[in-house]
Amino acid sequence: MADTKIPLVDYLSLDGEPHLIAQECTSCGAKYFDRRNACAGCFATEFSPVEVGREGVLTSFTIVAFAAPGVKVPFVAGVVDCGGISVRGNVINTEPDPDHVKLGMPVRLATYSMGADDHGTEAIAFGFEPA
Amino acid sequence: MSASDDIWILGINMTKFGKHPDKDIVDLGAEAMMAALADGGVTMGDMGILAAGNLMGGGGVGQQLQKQVGQTGIPVYNVSNACATGATALRTAIMAVKAGECDMGIAVGVEKLAGAGLLGGGGTPKKDEKVWEPSGRFGAVANPDGVIGTNTMPGVFAQIGMEYGHKYGGTSFELFAKISEKNHSHSTLNPLAAYSKEMSLEQIMGDMMIAYPNTRPMCSANCDGAAAAVVVNGAKLRTLSKEQQRRAVKVRASVLTTDPWEEACQVLPDVNTLTKNASAQAYESAGVGPDDLDLVELHDCFATAELVHYDNLRLCEEGGAVDFFESGATWRNGATPVNVSGGLQSKGHPISATGIANIWEVCHHVRGEAGDRQIEGAQVGLAHVIGLGSACGVHILEKSGL
Numbered sequence: 094m095a096d097t098k099i100p101l102v103d104y105l106s107l108d109g110e111p112h113l114i115a116q117e118c119t120s121c122g123a124k125y126f127d128r129r130n131a132c133a134g135c136f137a138t139e140f141s142p143v144e145v146g147r148e149g150v151l152t153s154f155t156i157v158a159f160a161a162p163g164v165k166v167p168f169v170a171g172v173v174d175c176g177g178i179s180v181r182g183n184v185i186n187t188e189p190d191p192d193h194v195k196l197g198m199p200v201r202l203a204t205y206s207m208g209a210d211d212h213g214t215e216a217i218a219f220g221f222e223p224a
Numbered sequence: 225m226s227a228s229d230d231i232w233i234l235g236i237n238m239t240k241f242g243k244h245p246d247k248d249i250v251d252l253g254a255e256a257m258m259a260a261l262a263d264g265g266v267t268m269g270d271m272g273i274l275a276a277g278n279l280m281g282g283g284g285v286g287q288q289l290q291k292q293v294g295q296t297g298i299p300v301y302n303v304s305n306a307c308a309t310g311a312t313a314l315r316t317a318i319m320a321v322k323a324g325e326c327d328m329g330i331a332v333g334v335e336k337l338a339g340a341g342l343l344g345g346g347g348t349p350k351k352d353e354k355v356w357e358p359s360g361r362f363g364a365v366a367n368p369d370g371v372i373g374t375n376t377m378p379g380v381f382a383q384i385g386m387e388y389g390h391k392y393g394g395t396s397f398e399l400f401a402k403i404s405e406k407n408h409s410h411s412t413l414n415p416l417a418a419y420s421k422e423m424s425l426e427q428i429m430g431d432m433m434i435a436y437p438n439t440r441p442m443c444s445a446n447c448d449g450a451a452a453a454v455v456v457n458g459a460k461l462r463t464l465s466k467e468q469q470r471r472a473v474k475v476r477a478s479v480l481t482t483d484p485w486e487e488a489c490q491v492l493p494d495v496n497t498l499t500k501n502a503s504a505q506a507y508e509s510a511g512v513g514p515d516d517l518d519l520v521e522l523h524d525c526f527a528t529a530e531l532v533h534y535d536n537l538r539l540c541e542e543g544g545a546v547d548f549f550e551s552g553a554t555w556r557n558g559a560t561p562v563n564v565s566g567g568l569q570s571k572g573h574p575i576s577a578t579g580i581a582n583i584w585e586v587c588h589h590v591r592g593e594a595g596d597r598q599i600e601g602a603q604v605g606l607a608h609v610i611g612l613g614s615a616c617g618v619h620i621l622e623k624s625g626l
């Protein structure tokens with residue numbers, strides 16, 4: 094069995110302390126989590142990777158109680174402002190109810206295992222937990 | 225043919241929204257087209273263009289509809305633009321008439337959605353072997369829906385309302401539920417609505433939670449339906465009968481926008497900027513302001529969405545949507561009645577029909593033909609629609625002065 098880890102998405106880096114990586118437009122500073130042919134804001138074509146801060150503020154959320162088959166509910170989906178970069182993620186490690194999840198609450202990046210595949214590779218997911 | 229700057233709705237119709245198990249999209253679309261042509265006192269022989277909107281039916285609905293109502297060889301544009309599909313079809317017909325390619329055109333939007341369930345959150349097919357293998361634009365090894373946020377429409381629009389609350393304060397579960405209470409109350413006067421039952425605040429808040437703070441009655445109702453509109457230029461209209469001229473509705477503005485790049489639009493769709501842009505363009509081109517509107521039909525796909533569009537359409541001051549709603553302004557007896565049809569939460573949301581059905585509602589009032597739910601003396605109204613991705617249609621309509 095191989096003892097390897099793979100991130101849930103390619104913009105989650107597991108090198109050192111886990112963190113997110115955005116592609117920053119070298120011309121206007123706009124940041125993207127996927128590949129772009131040109132910057133959607135200024136049309137420039139050069140990008141360079143930048144590290145996204147691990148701490149942020151929850152600027153919006155919903156508590157999903159009804160989802161596609163196979164998706165565990167309830168869960169908290171939200172948007173976190175990490176120092177000027179908006180990140181999409183779940184709020185984890187707290188009760189998924191409006192008494193525990195509040196607009197404007199400080200949160201930080203956290204990772205957890207999604208289990209191993211048949212080759213022993215472990216997938217690592219991220220979320221945001223109350224800070 | 226003559227290019228003419230003024231564009232009019234000559235005939236318009238929406239089918240009953242709801243469950244139509246015995247009709248397919250061609251039956252429903254043809255029903256709306258035949259009725260819109262009859263309403264305008266014209267036939268397919270008068271039409272120079274057909275723009276047909278449908279999202280879930282597999283394509284080519286325009287040609288199928290021609291075979292039902294009249295094949296004359298005119299150009300057909302099959303359009304698809306998410307929930308703004310109907311408005312896009314109408315705008316396509318308007319552009320052709322405005323460009324002088326023809327004097328009259330017809331637009332139709334049709335959808336069958338009854339029983340479609342939750343939209344937006346797709347499942348993943350099961351494989352025999354479990355292997356974490358990156359795929360897609362984010363190199364995801366598993367379906368991120370439910371792990372990295374939500375793709376479900378009730379969840380996305382819940383966050384759009386909550387984001388407004390974070391920015392300006394004053395929102396609550398109860399506030400959003402009260403918006404839904406208003407629309408369900410309005411729907412009791414609309415015989416074409418899919419659901420026309422009064423619902424108390426307690427019933428709405430106590431119903432099944434879908435995505436906090438949206439409970440089931442706070443979500444748009446998936447249903448079947450169609451709507452169609454005939455457009456004509458002013459020069460041609462003036463050659464038609466006095467009765468046709470009197471009932472025609474003037475299109476004071478027809479605008480379609482998409483979302484310009486904004487910092488957060490990659491993680492949560494931005495339905496605000498493009499609506500602000502569309503309404504600003506519409507008010508400018510119509511030469512009217514929000515205070516001139518006698519009624520507004522806006523895209524309340526979820527109760528949480530209606531709130532933000534009060535602000536985006538400048539019905540209130542920036543950041544003032546909560547106070548504006550709580551003043552009672554958007555009830556049918558208020559200063560700016562919003563969604564007197566019952567809105568998408570009650571009338572229903574057969575996606576591609578929605579962007580013409582909301583125009584039908586406004587036309588009905590400015591013609592003085594809205595029966596029990598008539599907004600007395602309505603002269604000018606606005607219809608707004610949003611398709612995620614995003615696209616926004618805004619039309620401003622005015623009573624005929626001919």
